[in-house]
Every structure is written in structure tokens, then in C-alpha cells.
Amino acid sequence: MGEKVLMKGNEAIGEAAVSAGCRHFFGYPITPQSELPAYLAKKMPLVGGVFLQAESEISAINMVYGAACAGVRVMTSSSSPGVSLKQEGISYLAGAELPVLVCNVQRAGPGLGTIQPSQADYFQAVKGGGHGDYRLITLSPSSVQEIIDLIRLGFDLADKYKTPAMFLADGMLGQLMEPVDLGEYKSEIKEKPWALSGCEGRAKNTVTSIWINPEEMERHNIHLQEKYAEIKKNEQRWENFHFDDEAEFLVVAHGSMARIAKSAVIKAREEGIKASLIRPITLWPFPENAFSSLKSLKKILVVEMNMGQMVEDVRLVVNGRIPVEFFGRAGGMFPTVEQTLGKIRGLIK
Amino acid sequence: MQKVFEKPVSIDEKPFSYCAGCTHGIIHRLVAESIDELGIREKVIGVAPVGCSVFAYEFFNFDMCSAAHGRAPAVATGIKRARPENIVFTYQGDGDLAAIGTAEIVHAAARAEKITTIFVNNAIYGMTGGQMAPTTLVGQKTDTTPYGRKVENQGYPIKVAEMLSTLEGANYIERVTVISPAHVNKAKAAIKKAFQYQIEGKGFNLIEVLSTCPSCWGMSPIKAIEWLKANMIPHYPLGVYKDGAKTE
Missing domain, CATH: 3.40.50.920 (Rossmann fold)
Structure with a gap:
């Protein structure tokens, strides 16, 4: 057991991401998750990472798509209305099989709703959200300690199955302060031979979510479903x-x-x-x-x-x-x- | 026998799927030649748009991904920030860049992203069958402006090179076309320079290429070139709009 430190939920998300080897964060301001980008804006330059505030939620998720194409661990975070805006990008991430972690610190809706905590984005997270047949590994923490554990797990599972993962918390957890044990955690960051890095010494790599031929598109869908079945078998918690x-x-x-x-x-x-x-x-x-x-x-x-x-x-x-x-x-x-x-x-x- | 002309290494084996007389093929070739000549093929990462060039990743012979409609500059930003040592470019049409992706291109330029954008402006949506584009000229007939674009209804076309050159973050902005061998040579020099600047760590760089769409304009390739010359160039003057290296 390591030493316990008192942390706010939103900051714990940032700290856990950095400890999991995430060095790239792209986001857009929204309540009630603002402490997270503020934390990473301070932290990332100190660990040689990238923090970039995008011009929109849509740009942020597409920057995440680009960084994931390049093979790095990458995260974005938002709250409900912002996560709605990210759905296009999330569908593309699922189609292109890119491992990323998306955090939703939920507030109440529909529409602009209110900034108070809610669990009303359950359907959006687990039933799809964007267009097409896809699933997101969706993790729900119940304490600040579990925020730390599940953020790390989220990155590992996304990499393991080459698929986007959703971290679904709510505004209360984001604001909650609790003692946490950061412990000793070593992420197994896998090689990503499919990533775009420049084709030096190898054939070109391509990342896309378009299969214009319907037979190929169906094959890709079946491949995704087989992967989801594997996740269903192995990862229920x-x-x-x-x-x-x-x-x-x-x-x-x-x-x-x-x-x-x-x-x-x-x-x-x-x-x-x-x-x-x-x-x-x-x-x-x-x-x-x-x-x-x-x-x-x-x-x-x-x-x-x-x-x-x-x-x-x-x-x-x-x-x-x-x-x-x-x-x-x-x-x-x-x-x-x-x-x-x-x-x-x-x-x- | 001596070989005097060949396919650039940066062009792949797959035959282009572009319509007869479309100038995308020429522009692809200029991009590929520039990359070959600069010796950066193995460092390049390209981002394909949604539109006629959606399959650009099949035609180019280096690492590429495809982006959601209009999002290529954001995707390129993510790639470049993750791999600053690579050379990252987007290849986008007018609907992709100047309509649905206006925010992404403006902010990539404002941030002085160290990327290169090849912007193909043919004043129409080609892939979807010829609808009005943000760059469709006033009076121009399209599928969705069957009586011609009217100012009171659809407003004015966007001049991308002029607009982006007002941003401090823009390093190099030039508008070219490919309607004659002389124009092609000039376009090649501009595209190569836009990559050279990125090699030197400078951005944002954008080359707007006035291009023809004989299929959706409903013209023969030769007539399309004449129409571009008579109608597009007066509205979209060719030339350098920003060259950071000169003005700095």
C-alpha cells in the first residue's frame, strides 16, 4: 500500500491518465469536468505531454482520432452536451478500430439541461450514440479510488481490443474529494504496428472506416461483432x-x-x-x-x-x-x- | 531504351477513379512528385477527406488515414502533435474544407499548426452529384441552385485563400490552378514549397488549387478549362496571399 492522498474526482481522472502513460489530451471546456483539463494543462507540459484546447468538441474528438492513428495513448473528456457533439467522431473511432479513452462526467439533460449530476447518458454510452453497429467498453466508477483504477483499466482494455472506451462518471464523482492510493501501476503499452508513423522500411499503413463494397463492409461489421463477443466473454465486471x-x-x-x-x-x-x-x-x-x-x-x-x-x-x-x-x-x-x-x-x- | 517519364514512387498501383478531365489526377501527381523530390515519402502521413478524393489513401503510396467530413485539419493536428517529426498534410475539397469543416481549417491556421493543406476548389460538390458548394459562383447552376446561385438566397462564395491569409498563424497561402502546362509548373512549385516550409518547422501552409469538374459542370474537359479561366480566376485571383518567410 502506498501513501494515501486526497484528490478530487476530476483531478484523479487526469492523474490516473498520466500514470497510465497518456501524454496527449484534447478537450473543450464544459461544466462539471473543468478541473480535469485545468489539471492536465498544468501537468502535461511537466511530463513532456501535449495538452491542447480545441475550438470545439468535434475538433477535440477528431484530434483524438488523429493522435490515436499516430499510435499514442490519448484521451478527451467532456460532459453530456459535449459528448453528444463527439458522437460522430466516436462512431469513426469504432469503425476505424482506434483505441482511445473518452470521459463523460455526466450532467442532466436533455438539451442544455443543467450542470447537476446525472446518469442519463447510459443509453448513449452503451447502446451506440453515433451511427452504425458498434459498442463502447463503458466503465462506471463509484469512488475516487475507482476512478484511478478504471481510467487505467480503460486505456489497457482499449489497447487490448483496439477499440474506443467510454469512462462514464457523473458530476458528483467529478466534484467528490476522497483519499486515494495511487499505488504502483505499470501499464503494458503494446506495440502498434498498424499505426501511422511514416512508412520507413515497411509497406504503407492505412487507417479508415470506409468499406464502399457492401460485402467488405459486412465482413468488417462481422469482425467488429466477433471482437465485441470476445469482450463480452472476458470483461464483465x-x-x-x-x-x-x-x-x-x-x-x-x-x-x-x-x-x-x-x-x-x-x-x-x-x-x-x-x-x-x-x-x-x-x-x-x-x-x-x-x-x-x-x-x-x-x-x-x-x-x-x-x-x-x-x-x-x-x-x-x-x-x-x-x-x-x-x-x-x-x-x-x-x-x-x-x-x-x-x-x-x-x-x- | 532510356526511361524519360515514370510514375512517382509516392503514387500507388491502384488506378485513379476520377472522372475524365477532372484535375484531381494532376494535383495528386504534383503532391506525389513534390514528396518524392523532397525525399520525405517515408515520413509523410496524409489525411484524406470526404468527397471525391475520399479514396486518396488508395492512390498515394505512404501512410494515410481518412477523416470524417471536414475534420481533416483536426485529425492532422492530432497526428502532428503526436509525431512532430513526421510531415503531415490534408487533401480537401471545397465542401469539406469551406462548408462543413470551416471551423477546423480556420483554427488549424490560427494555431499555426505545422501542417500542409492541399485545398482543391472546383466550386461544386462532385461526389454527391453536383450540389452548390461554399465556393459556387454567383449565378452558377448546380443541382441545388437550378436557377443559378442567387445572392439574396444563398449569399456569396467564400474566398478561402484571402480569408485564411488574414490570420497571423498562417505562414504560406497561395492560390494556383492546373489548366495549362505553365500553370501546372507553378502549382508544383507552390505545393513543393508548402511541404518545404513544414520541413523547416513552419506552418500553417495551404495551397488552394482551382480545379475543374467537367462531370458536374456538364461540360467537356476543354470547355471546363475555358469556363474556369473565364469565370473562376476573375473571382478567385491566382497568386501568393501570405508568405511568412518574406514578411517576417
Whole structure:
């Protein structure tokens, strides 16, 4: 165990990225993630890296595309309206199979919405967002320590599978200060023989997402789906909290919401309710394996900081075996511990 | 027998897919010759646009990627910032550069990005079948201006070389054309110089090349050259608009 330091979530994203070997950041200002670019604007020149403020979210994601073509670890960050603008670029990154990390410190929408925390971009992150059939490895942290761990993991998985990854936090985690252990972390940065570096001593390399011939385009799609199936098989991550053979009620929540839901589960257990919790860490691939045995469960409650998004994936995996209920609040409002506890009590009826 | 003329090494084997009489082929060749002569083929990274030259990465024989529509200057910025030792260029048409990608090119120039842009202006969208471009002349008929471009409806064409040369970050901006051997020679010198500046660490560099589109203009190649001479050159005067090395 290394020494613990107190860090703000947004700064932890920057620190973790640098520790993961990321030396290139392109971004555009937006609340509530502004501490991150400010942190990297200071840090990057000190470690021989590049920080560049782009003229738009669209330019930023395309600079990321260029740097990824050149074979370096690269990141951008934004918040919900800005991430909407990046969707074109994200689709191209997925099509061209470029490893990058995109951070979304979510705020409430739709439209300009508000700057308060939200989980309303779940669909956008895990179901596509941009055009075409593609998936993003999507990671949801629940603490500042986990921000550090998942940013590093995000870079590693993006490189491993040669695909863009999404780090999906929310405004509360971005602003939260907690002690973290930066630990000893050595990223295995792989050789990228496909990257554009100048064709000295080899045949030319090409990076593109266009296959004008439909047979070739379908082949590329099938290749992508095979890769996604591999990710689905290998990379499901979640946390079990009191989820054992005797649990009768299960709460499913991720990110900031899972912290509140855990408190509600603890209180419910104090009341003698056999409550438990699953916290998905990978939102895509959704941790289906966590639900392989529903054991003694009677009902599931999904709690989100939105009007019901992840609940659809829970219902898909539960597939009618037991009832799945939903509770959520939107617009930057949090379900409270008391409200969540009330909903858990309601499951018994 | 002595070989007196051959394909540049920087041109690949794939036959060009451009229409008969289109000047993209000439411009590709000038880019390739310049790169060969400067000895930088193995250091070059090109960025292809969306438009008629979307497959440029198949025609050039060096590292290339394709960018989303209009985003080539941002992609090139990412590449150049990651690999400052490489020579990075974008090859873009008028719709790509002066409509959907206006922000990207203006800010790449403003940042004095150490890149080179080959801007092919043929006053029309060719790939999509001949719609109005940001550089379509007033009165010019296109698919989407069937009665001719009208100032009260579509406003005025954008003069890219003039506009970008107002930016302090622009190092070298020249407008050329390729409608005669003399013009081709001048265009070649300009393109080569735009790469030479980047080798010297100077940017931003852009060469605007007035080009023909016989297919979408609905003209024979010869008629298209006459039309360009009579209509485009008066509106888009040829010449050097910015040469940082001279004015510094």
C-alpha cells in the first residue's frame, strides 16, 4: 500500500491518465469536468505531454482520432452536451478500430439541461450514440479510488481490443474529494504496428472506416461483432454486496447511485429485510453473468439517476423470471437513502 | 531504351477513379512528385477527406488515414502533435474544407499548426452529384441552385485563400490552378514549397488549387478549362496571399 492522498474526482481522472502513460489530451471546456483539463494543462507540459484546447468538441474528438492513428495513448473528456457533439467522431473511432479513452462526467439533460449530476447518458454510452453497429467498453466508477483504477483499466482494455472506451462518471464523482492510493501501476503499452508513423522500411499503413463494397463492409461489421463477443466473454465486471443464497431482494445501481443504494440496503438489512445489491462496473459489456443465478430472489429494484435506462438491460437479462421494478430521479436530483429504502420496503408487498 | 517519364514512387498501383478531365489526377501527381523530390515519402502521413478524393489513401503510396467530413485539419493536428517529426498534410475539397469543416481549417491556421493543406476548389460538390458548394459562383447552376446561385438566397462564395491569409498563424497561402502546362509548373512549385516550409518547422501552409469538374459542370474537359479561366480566376485571383518567410 502506498501513501494515501486526497484528490478530487476530476483531478484523479487526469492523474490516473498520466500514470497510465497518456501524454496527449484534447478537450473543450464544459461544466462539471473543468478541473480535469485545468489539471492536465498544468501537468502535461511537466511530463513532456501535449495538452491542447480545441475550438470545439468535434475538433477535440477528431484530434483524438488523429493522435490515436499516430499510435499514442490519448484521451478527451467532456460532459453530456459535449459528448453528444463527439458522437460522430466516436462512431469513426469504432469503425476505424482506434483505441482511445473518452470521459463523460455526466450532467442532466436533455438539451442544455443543467450542470447537476446525472446518469442519463447510459443509453448513449452503451447502446451506440453515433451511427452504425458498434459498442463502447463503458466503465462506471463509484469512488475516487475507482476512478484511478478504471481510467487505467480503460486505456489497457482499449489497447487490448483496439477499440474506443467510454469512462462514464457523473458530476458528483467529478466534484467528490476522497483519499486515494495511487499505488504502483505499470501499464503494458503494446506495440502498434498498424499505426501511422511514416512508412520507413515497411509497406504503407492505412487507417479508415470506409468499406464502399457492401460485402467488405459486412465482413468488417462481422469482425467488429466477433471482437465485441470476445469482450463480452472476458470483461464483465461488477460488485456483489450481500448478494448470497439467502438474499430475497436485489437492488441494482451503478456509479454514485450505488453508494446511496448501499446505505439503503444496510438499513433494510437492519430492519430484517434480506436485501442485497449488484453494482455493475462495466456497463458495456453489461455484467449478465452477475444474474446467472437469481437464487432465492423474489424481486429486483433498479435505482438510477435518470428516468429508467439501465433497468432495460436488467429486464433483458432477468427475462421475466422475477419482477423488476424501477425507481429514479432526473434533472440533477438524487434518489435519497430514505426514498430508496422506502422502495425496498415496498418490494415486500 | 532510356526511361524519360515514370510514375512517382509516392503514387500507388491502384488506378485513379476520377472522372475524365477532372484535375484531381494532376494535383495528386504534383503532391506525389513534390514528396518524392523532397525525399520525405517515408515520413509523410496524409489525411484524406470526404468527397471525391475520399479514396486518396488508395492512390498515394505512404501512410494515410481518412477523416470524417471536414475534420481533416483536426485529425492532422492530432497526428502532428503526436509525431512532430513526421510531415503531415490534408487533401480537401471545397465542401469539406469551406462548408462543413470551416471551423477546423480556420483554427488549424490560427494555431499555426505545422501542417500542409492541399485545398482543391472546383466550386461544386462532385461526389454527391453536383450540389452548390461554399465556393459556387454567383449565378452558377448546380443541382441545388437550378436557377443559378442567387445572392439574396444563398449569399456569396467564400474566398478561402484571402480569408485564411488574414490570420497571423498562417505562414504560406497561395492560390494556383492546373489548366495549362505553365500553370501546372507553378502549382508544383507552390505545393513543393508548402511541404518545404513544414520541413523547416513552419506552418500553417495551404495551397488552394482551382480545379475543374467537367462531370458536374456538364461540360467537356476543354470547355471546363475555358469556363474556369473565364469565370473562376476573375473571382478567385491566382497568386501568393501570405508568405511568412518574406514578411517576417
